[in-house]
Amino acid sequence: MMKKLSKILLVMALTLTVFFAMMAVASAATIKSVEAGVAADAGRTISVTVEYGSPEAAQQSTVLVVKSGTALATLQDSDIKYIDQEAVTDTAVTYTFKLLEADRTGAYDVYVGGTGVDAPEDTSFSFDTKKIIGTITVLGDATKATAVATDASAISVNGTVKADGTYAIEVGQGTYTVVLGKAGYLYKTYENVAANAAEVNLGEITLIGGDFSGDGVIDIDDLNGVLMNYKGKVAEFDMNDDDVVDIDELNAVLGNYKAEAAKAYN
Ligand SMILES: [Ca+2]
């Protein structure tokens, strides 16, 4: 980890040196093309091709990628999404790279330069945002339901659930595990959801009530919880948001007793 950080700091220092050097010698650098999401894993592979006036004019080429709007003057380590340097042996240099999975949405600025370049040239690219949508049916306030998409790197994106139960999770292109839930209900899991279209609709699901402990099974813990809080105003055990733990909750536990999240929705 420290080694990696040191390397980043070293490349940063080199880059800043290059940026300063650019001001001293005048020459031309042109970003010929920036292509984002052209490969099989579209949305992650970026290709930046830079053309220089001559190989001698830009002995070192540098490319820096940051989120759009990042101020270079106050650049932090965490702002750097990609940075690299190449020796220029031709007039064109192509960088092909991937961003982290967490950085698959939104717009980015690309800066290129080199020794012998008068000013860093910049351009930008953006990834398409995909939407995972559907409808959650629950008793009471649907806006208290949750819709979360998690990628292979365990990075999660929270969606929004409207009062009518419709939800939308905005993600970058990729494959996700989507979990829908609400306090007092068995969560519903969708595995391997491929977000590869503008909208991916998971359809309507009615959540099964009675899991107040949130452990994915409706059992004695949930029954005891409802009985101990019976006629109480305890939000944790109130699945229909009527401000009382009563027959509704008891019926849900008894009616769905022994139901498990992993099987109940199949
Ligand atoms: Ca439970």
Ligand SMILES: [Ca+2]
């Ligand atoms: Ca209630």
